[in-house]
Amino acid sequence: MDRxxxxxxxxxxxxxxxxxxxxxxxxxxxxxxADLNGLLQELQSxxxxxxxxxxxxxxxxxxxxxxxxxxxxxxxxxxxxxxxEKKLSRxxxxxxxxxxxxxxxxxxxxxxxxxxxxxxxTMDILLEASWIKPKGRRQTPGRPVTWGTTGNFLxxxxxxxxxxxxxxxxxxxxxxxxxxxxxxxxxxxxxxAAFDGSEEDEEDFEGLQDELFDLEDxxxxxxxxxxxxxxx
Amino acid sequence: MDRxxxxxxxxxxxxxxxxxxxxxxxxxxxxxxADLNGLLQELQSxxxxxxxxxxxxxxxxxxxxxxxxxxxxxxxxxxxxxxxEKKLSRxxxxxxxxxxxxxxxxxxxxxxxxxxxxxxxTMDILLEASWIKPKGRRQTPGRPVTWGTTGNFLxxxxxxxxxxxxxxxxxxxxxxxxxxxxxxxxxxxxxxAAFDGSEEDEEDFEGLQDELFDLEDxxxxxxxxxxxxxxx
Amino acid sequence: xxxxxxxxxxxxxxxxxxxxxxxxxxFLALDGYEGPIDLLLSLARxxxxxxxxxxxxALADQYLEFISRVRQLRLEVAADYxxxxxxxxxxxxxxxxxxQPSDEDEESPEDLAARLAFQLRRLEAxxxxxxxxxxxxxxxxxxxxxxxxxxxxxxxxxxxxLSLYDxxxxxxxxxxxxxxxxLRIMPTELYSMxxxxxxxxxxxxxxxxxxxxxxxxxxxxxxxxxLVVRSATAATFAASLELAREGLLEIRQNGxxxxxxFRSNPDAPEPEVDDVEEEDLARVDxxxxxxxxx
Numbered sequence: 158m159d160r161x162x163x164x165x166x167x168x169x170x171x172x173x174x175x176x177x178x179x180x181x182x183x184x185x186x187x188x189x190x191a192d193l194n195g196l197l198q199e200l201q202s203x204x205x206x207x208x209x210x211x212x213x214x215x216x217x218x219x220x221x222x223x224x225x226x227x228x229x230x231x232x233x234x235x236x237x238x239x240x241x242e243k244k245l246s247r248x249x250x251x252x253x254x255x256x257x258x259x260x261x262x263x264x265x266x267x268x269x270x271x272x273x274x275x276x277x278x279t280m281d282i283l284l285e286a287s288w289i290k291p292k293g294r295r296q297t298p299g300r301p302v303t304w305g306t307t308g309n310f311l312x313x314x315x316x317x318x319x320x321x322x323x324x325x326x327x328x329x330x331x332x333x334x335x336x337x338x339x340x341x342x343x344x345x346x347x348x349x350a351a352f353d354g355s356e357e358d359e360e361d362f363e364g365l366q367d368e369l370f371d372l373e374d375x376x377x378x379x380x381x382x383x384x385x386x387x388x389x
Numbered sequence: 390m391d392r393x394x395x396x397x398x399x400x401x402x403x404x405x406x407x408x409x410x411x412x413x414x415x416x417x418x419x420x421x422x423a424d425l426n427g428l429l430q431e432l433q434s435x436x437x438x439x440x441x442x443x444x445x446x447x448x449x450x451x452x453x454x455x456x457x458x459x460x461x462x463x464x465x466x467x468x469x470x471x472x473x474e475k476k477l478s479r480x481x482x483x484x485x486x487x488x489x490x491x492x493x494x495x496x497x498x499x500x501x502x503x504x505x506x507x508x509x510x511t512m513d514i515l516l517e518a519s520w521i522k523p524k525g526r527r528q529t530p531g532r533p534v535t536w537g538t539t540g541n542f543l544x545x546x547x548x549x550x551x552x553x554x555x556x557x558x559x560x561x562x563x564x565x566x567x568x569x570x571x572x573x574x575x576x577x578x579x580x581x582a583a584f585d586g587s588e589e590d591e592e593d594f595e596g597l598q599d600e601l602f603d604l605e606d607x608x609x610x611x612x613x614x615x616x617x618x619x620x621x
Numbered sequence: 622x623x624x625x626x627x628x629x630x631x632x633x634x635x636x637x638x639x640x641x642x643x644x645x646x647x648f649l650a651l652d653g654y655e656g657p658i659d660l661l662l663s664l665a666r667x668x669x670x671x672x673x674x675x676x677x678x679a680l681a682d683q684y685l686e687f688i689s690r691v692r693q694l695r696l697e698v699a700a701d702y703x704x705x706x707x708x709x710x711x712x713x714x715x716x717x718x719x720x721q722p723s724d725e726d727e728e729s730p731e732d733l734a735a736r737l738a739f740q741l742r743r744l745e746a747x748x749x750x751x752x753x754x755x756x757x758x759x760x761x762x763x764x765x766x767x768x769x770x771x772x773x774x775x776x777x778x779x780x781x782x783l784s785l786y787d788x789x790x791x792x793x794x795x796x797x798x799x800x801x802x803x804l805r806i807m808p809t810e811l812y813s814m815x816x817x818x819x820x821x822x823x824x825x826x827x828x829x830x831x832x833x834x835x836x837x838x839x840x841x842x843x844x845x846x847x848l849v850v851r852s853a854t855a856a857t858f859a860a861s862l863e864l865a866r867e868g869l870l871e872i873r874q875n876g877x878x879x880x881x882x883f884r885s886n887p888d889a890p891e892p893e894v895d896d897v898e899e900e901d902l903a904r905v906d907x908x909x910x911x912x913x914x915x
Contacts, residue, residue, distance in 0.1 A: 164440070165460065166440055166467075167440065169463050172441045172457065172459055173765035174768045175769050177769075206397075208404065231398055235405065243782075250783060251794075253788060460764065461764040471761065480655060485751070490750055502744060546759055570736075
């Protein structure tokens with residue numbers, strides 16, 4: 158095996174190796190008459206300006222290992238930034254809107270409002286989008302984390318502050334809510350008063366919680382009735 | 390990025406990967422003005438005599454993938470790295486060859502060529518190795534699926550295209566790759582309970598059935614005797 | 622495949638290796654074949670002639686003899702092999718018999734023989750190709766992929782397509798859901814007819830309001846919301862009809878849309894004293910003081 162062939166073999170061994178190879182291991186695999194050091198130097202210089210380089214890794218004072226590695230200066234081209242557009246689930250959108258309007262709000266409170274448990278991924282997705290962040294802890298048993306929206310959230314929706322979010326009346330005026338005649342309106346106004354109060358002081362908020370609890374029972378009842386109607 | 394840098398980047402991308410990269414994927418990662426084909430040719434020729442070589446793998450008519458692989462003439466020196474490979478059954482090997490040389494080919498055609506029904510596991514093994522894939526459907530009654538080989542098959546056997554299969558040219562010239570029903574169909578029609586009686590000649594078939602009866606009786610007798618032997 | 626070759630060559634040899642009976646060999650031999658065509662092909666190879674020129678009759682004889690030897694040994698023979706034996710016997714007889722005037726549809730024995738020959742050649746070619754395919758350099762055996770690949774990092778930046786409109790609509794629908802049920806928890810805010818009946822009964826029962834007083838004076842005075850006032854008015858009016866029916870009070874209206882007046886029915890029975898509470902009496906007194914009697 159001539160020197161040219163030896164270089165080729167060395168190159169192939171280094172390429173196929175699953176981790177940096179120690180010189181001792183290389184020597185075992187190369188012909189016994191090979192000038193390993195000289196070959197390694199030559200191979201290294203062949204690759205000096207290339208996209209792939211032969212690196213020496215000093216394992217101890219007397220022992221080196223060698224491996225091919227892609228050139229450092231190309232590393233920025235070796236990673237791809239890919240924009241993946243994801244669709245938000247309905248649960249995620251609703252959760253986000255509740256956090257926006259009710260912040261700071263705990264997970265349990267969100268579940269109360271929506272009337273269903275939050276699946277694990279829902280908050281994760283909102284976190285991934287960096288639209289929500291933990292705000293602090295509620296001073297109640299268990300000290301649950303409260304959540305609020307981020308600057309990124311405001312950016313995305315082009316808002317200056319969360320106070321710019323339209324209130325219920327504005328939503329209705331812009332046709333976003335189904336309008337309900339008479340009685341519904343009164344109830345809405347009253348419950349809204351309760352909600353608006355909740356933003357700052359905690360006591361109101363707790364009052365609201367109680368209301369929400371009742372509400373949930375009723376809501377279930379309504380749903381039951383609906384089910385029955387459907388079964389008919 | 391000048392051409393030299395482009396070559397370096399291409400080299401790094403291909404060197405970094407273990408599996409072949411499709412030209413389409415390469416194009417996405419290279420500057421948009423890069424002459425990918427020209428660069429690949431140049432890189433391939435740069436490595437032509439080296440211990441590591443750039444291989445082209447023809448995935449389909451219009452699509453190539455590329456990968457660095459060690460030169461196969463160094464095989465005997467690199468035995469230490471040898472992967473332990475599952476031994477393929479003779480049926481699997483023959484089936485693979487038939488799919489490779491006759492593609493696209495249906496399961497029934499494979500059985501016809503081999504003159505024997507395929508056992509259930511045979512195709513599975515080839516599929517699991519991702520050496521074969523469904524290619525489409527034959528426009529005949531029942532629209533059976535046709536099979537062909539994959540890019541992974543070419544990569545595994547170090548082939549650029551299926552045209553490089555050993556003996557491909559001679560086989561084609563000899564007419565042995567033409568799709569022509571062999572005898573297998575006749576024999577198998579009988580054994581597979583005449584589900585395709587419509588095929589060619591029914592009279593022959595009936596004559597054969599009579600003869601079969603005699604044989605079958607004998608066959609049962611043989612089995613009976615064996616059962617008795619076992620009970621002893 | 623090599624294993625199979627070994628069986629075949631062993632079988633051909635006249636010298637049976639020590640320790641193995643011919644029956645074993647036959648059994649193994651048949652077991653090692655990939656179907657009847659494969660067996661035929663092996664037998665054909667034994668003739669050591671070009672497959673294209675092979676004698677199908679001779680081959681059929683060999684095959685039939687082979688199968689009968691195996692069966693003499695009472696070894697199990699798969700149905701496929703027996704079917705082929707039957708077919709070959711049939712083909713042979715047709716090849717040997719003088720040609721009979723036959724249906725046009727029927728394939729001539731020569732054609733059938735040619736098909737068998739083609740089948741054998743084709744399978745032989747594929748078996749040869751298999752061997753060659755398995756002999757070419759293979760990845761992981763003869764040449765290698767990169768052993769220590771470097772990942773090309775893919776950093777996914779998720780973008781979410783959500784408009785303010787979607788957000789608000791979602792919140793609106795939650796609130797809608799909530800308000801739909803709020804009706805049940807806040808009904809007290811509206812003035813019910815039951816409340817009005819109770820209130821009127823207290824105020825007008827027992828001849829307590831002998832003079833005509835307008836409906837408005839009987840409304841609770843702490844109502845602010847106009848809708849609640851309207852509901853109280855309606856409830857009170859409806860209640861007055863009920864109480865008039867019971868004979869507790871009288872109603873008067875001077876014209877359409879004119880004010881409505883109530884007074885206690887002078888003929889109604891005296892109330893029991895302990896029914897009337899001090900507070901109510903005081904209230905009625907103050908009311909009476911304010912009354913402008915028509």
